[in-house]
Amino acid sequence: MGVFARLNMVALAAIVALAACVPSDDTSQTQDYGLAGYNPAAAAQAEQSCLARGGQYAVGGIAGLKVCFERPKDAGKSCSKSTDCDSQCLARSKSCAPVTPLFGCNAILDSSGREVTLCVD
Template sequence: MRAVFIIAALGLALAGCKQLDDLSGADQSAQLPLVGQEKQDVEKFNCLAKGGSWAQYQGGYFCQHRTSDGGKICRSGSDCEGVCLARSRSCAPVKPLQGCNDILTEAGFPMNACVN
């Protein structure tokens, strides 16, 4: 709960900085994009605000969302919001699915897909 409060406060602080820049008449094209920890904090805040979870994979972080049809039986990739898992023939519970997984293509053929 404390982490969510800190992230929300960070988002509000960043929004306040942008408003101050707007009021000062600073040239918007001269602003540099966020990088490093600042960029990651904003991405995490946006992810959590949209109902996602901030997940770690191989030393990096990414936004992951639960699928509405996780566990549902499927025969091809088009049957699922995310991917159709080949071994269980069920829709993946989250998207994106990280690592290498056996999935079913849109046509229903098995293949190995790797997302890192």
């Protein structure tokens, strides 16, 4: 067998081998992006979920990531300790926080009614 015939056979074998690497059109399989747990649609899904709950999807915190800001059911309600609120009990106004999450450093009342500073970034 000549050199060119051998090269043709090697090329043909390579083509057959590469053809086996083509993904199938079976949509029942989940797409693998190479990173465990990575979902490129996660941000859009999180935003849709947030808006459906009546929240506002916006940038928050030092990292500048988008988060869902929501108004708690008890926003503005009078409180004397953290357990009086679904969110945080603000120390200065003694009222439940108007938004969650509450970024920055805030004086809040803990579960015993003591004033503490909570910093969330």
